[in-house]
Amino acid sequence: xxxxxxxxxxxVLQNRPDSxxxxxxxxxxxxxxGASDIDFGEFQNRFDFDKEHNRQPRNNFRSVSDAxxxxxxxxxxxVMDFPIDYGKEKAERIEALxxxxxxxxxxxxxxxxxxxxxHVMPVIEFYNDDYLMLHSVSSLGRPQVLTITKDDLxxxxxxxxxxxxxxxxxxxxxxx
Numbered sequence: 001x002x003x004x005x006x007x008x009x010x011x012v013l014q015n016r017p018d019s020x021x022x023x024x025x026x027x028x029x030x031x032x033x034g035a036s037d038i039d040f041g042e043f044q045n046r047f048d049f050d051k052e053h054n055r056q057p058r059n060n061f062r063s064v065s066d067a068x069x070x071x072x073x074x075x076x077x078x079v080m081d082f083p084i085d086y087g088k089e090k091a092e093r094i095e096a097l098x099x100x101x102x103x104x105x106x107x108x109x110x111x112x113x114x115x116x117x118x119h120v121m122p123v124i125e126f127y128n129d130d131y132l133m134l135h136s137v138s139s140l141g142r143p144q145v146l147t148i149t150k151d152d153l154x155x156x157x158x159x160x161x162x163x164x165x166x167x168x169x170x171x172x173x174x175x176x
Contacts, residue, residue: 005124005145007032007103011137012040019050021120022059025105026068026167028122028134030075032103033169038072046071061105061120061167074173081165087157090166091150097168098126106133107163109156113146118163121146 005011010031014024023044030038045051047067049058065077082090097104103122110117121133124143129150136144148156157164 005132005143007124008143011134011141011143013137013139015044016048016051017136019059020044020048022061022064022105023047025120025122026064026077029103029105029167029169030068030172033172035072035075035169035172036174037074061107061165065167076170076172077167078170079165079167082157084158084164087154090157090164091154094123094131094153094166095126095150098123102168105167106131106153107165108133108146108148108153109160109163111160112152112156113148 007028010028012024012027012031014020023046026047027040027043030043031040039046047064049063049067061079065079069075069077080090080093082093094104094106103124105120106123107118107120110119119135121135123131124134124145125132131148131150131153133146133148134143135146138144
């Protein structure tokens, strides 16, 4: 049974699964927020600074959001960093934003979910203390969703180095 999500019409394929989850996530957030005057055809390529694998990683929420805001000055993206012992506050902020209709990008270690590595994913729904995160989109446009509990998110925040920040679109100035 296919599940439909309220933002599903804005989901897009991730161009480079090995390096491009941050620009992919920002593209989805901007589509959901109704951003206009953006070349979405080139968006992921333009803002994926890790597409050349022989370099040190350069994609992070700040580097990519700063570049987006420089190129598109009518967009304001907020990045919030939470110290290691503030996982509960991070979870509460995510919930508040999603309940206000704002999707949030979150970096998650995948080990607690039974997968290797890390992934940046939009939180697309929150209910019953579960976060539904868009893991990927199939070539047929079907969302692949991972579910993580609030407790698991808080524990991962406290147990792993990195992934302590979130990002979301604060505002888009129309008519610019």
